[in-house]
Amino acid sequence: MEYKMSEVLYQKIREDLKAKITQGFYSQGSKLPSETKLQAYYQVSRVTLRNAVDGLVKEGFIERVQGKGSFIRKPHKVNRLIRESSVESFTKVAHANGLEPSFEILKIDQVNCPKQFQGKIGKSIMLYIQRLCKVDGDPIMWENNYYVLPRFEQLSNYNLEGSIYSILQKHFGIKNLYSDDTTLSMSPSNLKNSKILNRTIGFPLFKLETIVRDENKDIVHAGIHYIVSDRYQFKI
The missing domain is CATH 1.10.10.10 (Winged helix-like DNA-binding domain superfamily/Winged helix DNA-binding domain)
Structure with missing residues (x-):
C-alpha cells in the first residue's frame, strides 16, 4: 500500500x-x-x-x-504532413525531422482481423505485428499492424526493427502504398498504453486507424496506432 x-x-x-x-x-x-x-x-x-x-x-x-x-527543454516534435491518401513510414518521417528512429518488436502473431476492419477485410486471420516506435530512445508510437495472409506470411522472417515499408517494396514487389478510410481521433491513455508509451494514465494520445493498399488497390494491412501528443503533431 x-x-x-x-x-x-x-x-x-x-x-x-x-x-x-x-x-x-x-x-x-x-x-x-x-x-x-x-x-x-x-x-x-x-x-x-x-x-x-x-x-x-x-x-x-x-x-x-x-x-x-x-x-x-522543449521536446522536439515529430511533424507529419497529412496529405490525401498519403502513406509515410515512421522511419521516413523521423529522418525528415532530423531525428533518429528505433523500433522494439513487442509481439508477432496470427490473429483474427479486428472488428472495425472486418467490413472491408472480412473475418480472416491476419499477421499481427506490434511495435514500439521511438525517437532518440523516447517512446512515440505504439504501432499495431495487421497484414493480409497468406500474401505477407513471410514478412515475419525479415528484420522488422526498421522500415517495414522498405521491406514490402524490396521483397514483396509493392511499388506504391496509399491509405484508405483513415480516422484520426484523440484517446486518453489507459493503463496498458500508459505502460507501453511511458506516459501517465489519462495522457492525451492520437489514435490513428487506417487501411493501407498497394498500387493495385489490394489491401496490404490495417493499422491501429497510439501516438503521444507531446512529441508528435499532424499538419494538414
Whole structure:
C-alpha cells in the first residue's frame, strides 16, 4: 500500500511540474529549482521527487546537465504532413525531422482481423505485428499492424526493427502504398498504453486507424496506432 501511494504521489508531482512547464511558469532554458526547494514545496522524500523528475527527463521536458543541475527543454516534435491518401513510414518521417528512429518488436502473431476492419477485410486471420516506435530512445508510437495472409506470411522472417515499408517494396514487389478510410481521433491513455508509451494514465494520445493498399488497390494491412501528443503533431 505504501509503495502504491508513493507511485501515485510522484505521478501527481510529475504532472504538476509538466503543467508548469507547458504553461510557461518554468520557461524554456531556465533552471529547475533545486531538489531541496522542490522537496520542501511538495513535502515529499528525495526518492519520490527524483522519480517524478526522472519521468520528465524521459519525456524530454527536462535535461540534466552534470555539475549544473536540471534545465527545462522543449521536446522536439515529430511533424507529419497529412496529405490525401498519403502513406509515410515512421522511419521516413523521423529522418525528415532530423531525428533518429528505433523500433522494439513487442509481439508477432496470427490473429483474427479486428472488428472495425472486418467490413472491408472480412473475418480472416491476419499477421499481427506490434511495435514500439521511438525517437532518440523516447517512446512515440505504439504501432499495431495487421497484414493480409497468406500474401505477407513471410514478412515475419525479415528484420522488422526498421522500415517495414522498405521491406514490402524490396521483397514483396509493392511499388506504391496509399491509405484508405483513415480516422484520426484523440484517446486518453489507459493503463496498458500508459505502460507501453511511458506516459501517465489519462495522457492525451492520437489514435490513428487506417487501411493501407498497394498500387493495385489490394489491401496490404490495417493499422491501429497510439501516438503521444507531446512529441508528435499532424499538419494538414
